[in-house]
Amino acid sequence: MDQIMTWISDNQSTLIGYAVQILVGIVILVVGKIVANSMAKLMAKGMHKRGMDGAVISFLTAIIKTVIFIAALLMALSQVGVQTTSFIAILGAAGLAIGLSLQGSLSNIASGVLIIMFRPFRAGEYVDAGGVSGTVEEVNIFQTIMKTPDNKVVFVPNAQITTQPITNYNREDTRRVDLLIGVSYDADLHKCKEVFQQVLAKESRILPEPAPNIQVHALNNSSVDFIVRPWVKGTDYWGVYWDLMREIKLALDQNDIGIPYPQMDVHLHKVASQE
Template sequence: MRWLIILALFFSLTCFAEEAEQAPEPKPNEFAKIEQLELEIADLYKDSQGKTGTAKSIIDMQMLKKNEDIRAELQKLINKRTEENTPRIIGFVNDQIEYLTLAIDFLAEQVTKLQSDLDSADQEQKLIIQKTLHETTTFYHTILGEHWTNFGWLELLGKPDDRKKAELIKEIEQRLEFLSTKLSFDNQQENMLASQIKSAAEEEKASLQLQYILAQRQVAGDIEGLQFIVDLANKMGIDTTDYTKQLFVVSGNLTNEILDIKVLWSLLSDGLIDFRDWLAQNTPAALFKLFVFLVIIFIFKIFKNITRRIVTRAVSSPTLRMSQLMKDFFISISGNTVLCIGILIALSQIGLNLAPVLTGFGVAGVIIGFALQDTLSNFASGMMLLIYRPFDVDDFVEAGGTSGKVSHMSLVSTTIKTFDNQILIVPNSKIWGDTIKNITHEKVRRVDMVFGIGYGDDIEKTEKVLEAILADHPMVLRSPEPTIKLHVLNSSSVDFIVRPWVKTEDYWDVYWDVTREVKMRFDREGISIPFPQQDVHLHMIKKNED
């Protein structure tokens, strides 16, 4: 059905060449492609005579494609127009206006007829008719958009047609109102059918479900059509605030238009008006509901404290071996979850519809998410630190370009106290994105030290002295055994590695004590500690006497 207008109207395009003879002579071959396309459309129209079914539909689609090619060529000519060829281009644009005007009238009739057929058809035929109606309506809206483009072309060419342009704007305004009303009606039908299905008997559900599917498709088509016309109306300068708000309320889709100040203000105003009306109608029961609200909140605050204590005991069990950050997270999230549930229950008890509230939270969440991208990155890194536990509170770490003792951890940042008692607050994203070195994670550490002696000193005596120093120190562990080995023959010294094992908290005490004792014992035992030196040999050369 939707292609019949194309067959009838494209035939009129064959007169373009005759009308063009009255215009000034164009440059050679400047309009050749458009004229060729017109001839091809005329041939296709002749071929379509007498054909039906699929063959006719294929020819119709070919004709539509060629008209799109004509419009593309017109756009190119308009972009590079000259004074000489402008009258001829205006003629082609006016032909398009006449054609599309007839097409719009025809398609409007077809949409009305198909809607009437849909209302009177049986259930088995409705799906087919509905699909045809959707395709025809979409094509109708597309033609309206192309018609508006034609008037934009005329303004560029210096020949605006304000009367026909105003008629199209009025038609779009009427279309907006019609589609808005239709969407409201179809949406009510869909909601009513959804409610009936829940309470219907099994033998009735099959028929109701088919009707519900039809209603869903009808609403989806209404939303698609209204969104297209709203976009077109915005280009025309028509106020579409109410229609944009309706699309958001019905579909829940977040578009750029919903962020417009006027639309947001309208949504807020409607919410305030609804709240005022509700308050006026429910004043006698409002105070009692408020009392119930406060009681529920109070009870759930008690539940929150009880939950926090229970979770605190559970996560403090030594068998779980949780990090302090994970303990704090579970304790906090458990209490806050209980309180949020209480707030939602309290809100539902006072009769507040939670769907708009949750929708508002969703919109606010998207906006806040864009505004707090860095914070969310820190939060995600905090979750990774919580899961993998590379360090805990009171650990000494090197992370995020800093080193010190971890004094506090949250899901956003980590507080590190440096060895000279400075407090550094480091974002978790910087810590997680860098190498993390946990110095105190293990209970036992090895102290790595190197001591050099001179080449003339006794190696065995040195080994015995080093062994005695480690054996006498009370903080050096006997297991694992310390390692004392001659390591490197350096340029100025013979180096020994000394590697005792100690408790992590004794690391620096052992390091400093052993270093001090090595110096003192080497001095008493006559073992030298060389410093870098270099022997220089001078050879004297006698000068030959003549």
């Protein structure tokens, strides 16, 4: 114990110097984190004022925070006495090894950049991307956050999105409602078309242009299939879809037009017994 105290006493100035360097390094890290958060908030505020997409804002602010924190970390290490030049070289070699082992994560970052550059969707739009259908909340460095209609939050890897088709349901203002209605073979086809036209005429949310399309689509095994295709605003799609299905069924019932169901005819043949 005496030897330890003697060593501390002999090297007191050196130890104090190291302690000060470590303290300054910690302060640099803390200040760097504060600066990173402040810069990110300022950038986000400025981009919001310019009307930039929320997904772009979240992605860029995440990158800025990461870059500033890495710079603060290097400054802190330099203050402690670590040679940052050699440290950067070591980081480069380690980064190569880590990059090879984390190809999936790097592909997510690259995919995130592509999503931000080409913007196949924006925050608030309803899309089908990466096998998930939902409203885009934000795009991070590694993943896109989406909320499904039943209020589940799904984190989809960016690489999964860019390697599959993306369907954006909100990019255009209008959508076509596609209905397939089967009627009986005994039904009067002209009367059926009139019934469909009357139902569409009562629906105020249907757009006059393009005009609705009503045609015989197929002659199936047990039904004659009509396509009924009106155009509506994108925000009215599901409401019009559900209401038309109900009103068409009621109108067909009122006009004694049957909607057939799959059926099978069984024919029995009596075979004479052989004695």
